Structures are given as C-alpha cells and as structure tokens.
Amino acid sequence: MSQSFTEAEIPPNLCHLKNLDSLFRCPICFDYLDISMMVQHCSHNFCSLCIRKFLSYKLKCPVCNSAVTESDLRNNRILDDLVKTFQLARHQLLRVNFESPPVSPKT
C-alpha cells in the first residue's frame, strides 16, 4: 500500500526485474508488501492489514486455501527491508537505463 511505479515502466528487456517486482507484491492488494506477514505453515506472504481483513471474513489462506487463524501469522521482517531497498534500486536502475548520463559535478 506504498507509493509505487507502474509495471509498464519496466522495459521488456528487463523481464527478470519485472519478475522480481511481482514477487514483492501482495497477492491480495497487488501493491508492494506493507508490513509483511507470513502464514507459518504454508509460507505465503501478505500485507498485515490485507491478511487480517481477509481472515476476519474467511479463515483460510487466500493463495492455497489452507486453514489459517491470526495466530499462524509471523512477521517476515526481511521482506520489509527488501521491498524498501528494491523500490530504491528499481528507481535508480530505471534512471540509469533511460536517462541521459549524469552531468559532471560542479567543481
């Protein structure tokens, strides 16, 4: 649920970057994972708010349908760090690929 670039901005010659981008997204809201929670027995990951809202309605994993309660959720903190760093790296990479070379610093 963070500010994001659109998928369309990743050029076709960077298909693996696009795949990496997809892995960082929540299967419920399709935005980048925001406070990632992992269901401990099936290892599926969701935004904390998204999965809690979902579980208040149905007690199963939205991806694999296994039985889940709130007590099966675990913070997956490395994913939060990865999502933040990926967004910075992605922004930097797309600038390097598409913008003109940097101007020499003022001396």
Added chain:
Amino acid sequence: MSQSFTEAEIPPNLCHLKNLDSLFRCPICFDYLDISMMVQHCSHNFCSLCIRKFLSYKLKCPVCNSAVTESDLRNNRILDDLVKTFQLARHQLLRVNFESPPVSPKT
C-alpha cells in the same frame, strides 16, 4: 552456497542494487541464501545448512544472540524465489548497463 558474481561487479552508481544484494546473503557464509530458514521469534534468516551447523555448536541466533533450537526454524520460501530471480535480474541488468546495445534481430 550458489554460484555468484562478486560484489565488485556492481558499479557505484547502483548502490541500492548493492544493498539489495547484501540483504539476499546469509549472515553466516556471506553467499546468497540457499534454502532460507527464518528463526521465528527474531525473524533472522540463514541458509538451512549454515544455521543447522551453527546450532549443533551453540543454541543461539548468530545475529541477535537470542536462544534458538532447530524447532524454531521455519522455511522462508519466498526468499528462495527472490534469491533466484534476483540473480537472474542482476545478471540481466549488469549486461544491459555495460554491454553494447543489442543487435537488431534477423528478419
């Protein structure tokens, strides 16, 4: 413990890509995470073999020193997918950045 590029190959103008690379590495062997296991209460991640070998010697987390036994380890499968996809993306990105533009396809 998989085949990897050296850190030195990432140019300084891609510092966020380098940070992302570091997050995908095991704090024990410093190589890319291989069968990632998360310690469930502290959320630290290691290669399965690395952390099991470590725990046979000391029953604590190598990063935060909290008490850990094998039963506290959980597979973190999304990390395995991310590490594989990151390596492909990284290889593609560094080629795009450093190689000459692609030749037009034969028609």
